[in-house]
Amino acid sequence: MGPRRETGGAPPLPPGGGTPVKNLFGRLADGSEIHRWSLENGGTRLNVLSYGGIVQSLEVPDRHGRHANVSLGFDTLEDYVARSPYFGALIGRYGNRVGRGRFTLDGQTHQVGVNDGVNSLHGGPEGFDRRVWDVEPFTEGSDVGLYLYRTSADGEMGYPGTLEVKVAYTLTEHGDWRIDYEATTDHVTVANLTSHVYWNLAGEGGGSILDHELEIAASRYTPVDSGLIPTGELADVSGTPFDFRRAKTVGQDIRIAHRQLLHAQGFDHNWVLDKGVTATPVAVATLRDPSSGRTLRVSTTEPGLQFYSGNFLDGTLVGTGGTVYRQGDGLCLETQAFPDSPNKPSFPSTVLRPGQTYRTTTVHSFGV
Incomplete structure (x- = not known):
């Protein structure tokens, strides 16, 4: 028996936020309960699932103060399990691609799950986006939020080390x-x-x-193979799309006959951020x-930004608003x-060793 929907729309939130x-x-299908957490603060409304740490919706106002959900997603858990192209998901253990799903650490070769032709994408067939997370709400001063926890066991999807x-x-x-x-890891x-x-x-x-x-503070990018x-x-990005x-x-330039755009059917590349780590x-x-006048500013500690222009949305998915998603109906800034x-x-380097702590931060700031 497949996953089934239990509840209707998101619950109302008190004005100005709260717990x-x-x-x-x-x-x-195994009976595990999946919860949706709803929170609001500073005019932003966020719905998060314990399945995949998924942002099911994120609402912000336009220039007239009218709220709209600006993230693509589904109404049902069944859709997320059966057909989601990572809508709103928390990605790991390794975001983006690993060639042939293989790499060597300290002389030992590791084979991880492949799910993108011969390559591994976003952690493999059962990445963090398909796992159930423990969720704990918190308030800190005027901020409100959620902690999401999970233990990725040694060998999960072929990755070494127990990752907390x-x-x-x-x-x-x-x-x-x-x-x-x-x-943190033990190996x-x-x-x-x-x-x-x-x-x-636009919603x-x-x-x-x-x-x-779109504006990206990057003078270089990483070209890809087929x-x-x-x-x-x-x-160098100079003189290129x-x-x-x-x-x-x-x-503006997405239909230029540039080999890199042909490889990806649009933009699906990593920009080398000028500011570095x-x-x-x-x-x-x-x-x-x-x-709508809405703006989004992305700030990060990370060295790269993957801009994906929604090239593989093909009209087979129906979103939360009841409309079909077609090519270019959403974009990602990872x-x-x-x-x-x-x-x-x-x-x-992305190597993490025992005794070290992996830490990164990204902030999404909304305005008009």
Whole structure:
């Protein structure tokens, strides 16, 4: 018997926020209960599932103060289990791609689960996006949020070491959504956690994002082969469709016959952020929807940003608003270490050893 839906729409929240509200969302085939946590602060409303740490919806106001859900997703747990292209998910153990699902650490070769042709994508067939997380609400001063915990066992999806993971989703008094990732291991491993929200600032189901304006503070990007694995080159964006150093619409150059765009059927690449790895979050990207006036600024401690233009949405998925998602109806801005870093010694290291703590932070700031 497959997963089934238990509850209806998101519960109402008190104006101005308050303690996160927990409701039953559904049950997995094995009977595990999945809950939806609803929280609000600073004008931002967030719904999070204990399955996959998924952001089911995120609502922010437009220039007229009207709220809309700006993240793509589903109404039912069954859809998330059966057919989700990582909508809103918490990604790990290794976000993005690992070539042939294979890498070597301290002389030992590890084979991890492959699920993208011969490559591993977003942790493999049963990554963090398909796991049940323990969730604990918190309030800290004027902030409200959720702690998400899980233990990734030694050998899960082929990754070495028992990884203890803690992720904090925080809504600040200003309505920012902050993500703090933390992990420790008992054996040398690799770690690269990220969030896979598909954004449409016109509102979920609001049509194409090709008219959204995007700016990325990156002078280089990592070209890929036909399997979307980085070649190892750090290429200059100058004179290419990959130059977003000044804001331009997503659609301005997306149909140019550039080999890299042909490989990915659009944008699905890692930008090498000019600021590099930083101790505190630095603003690296700004997205704007002219129709609603909504803006999103992304700040991070990470060295890379994967911009994905929703190329593989194919009209077979129906979202929370009851509309069909087609190519380019949402985009992702995934803060990260570079793809295939375990196999690219020249890339910033993603190796985590016992006694070390993996920590990264990303902040999403909304405005008009």
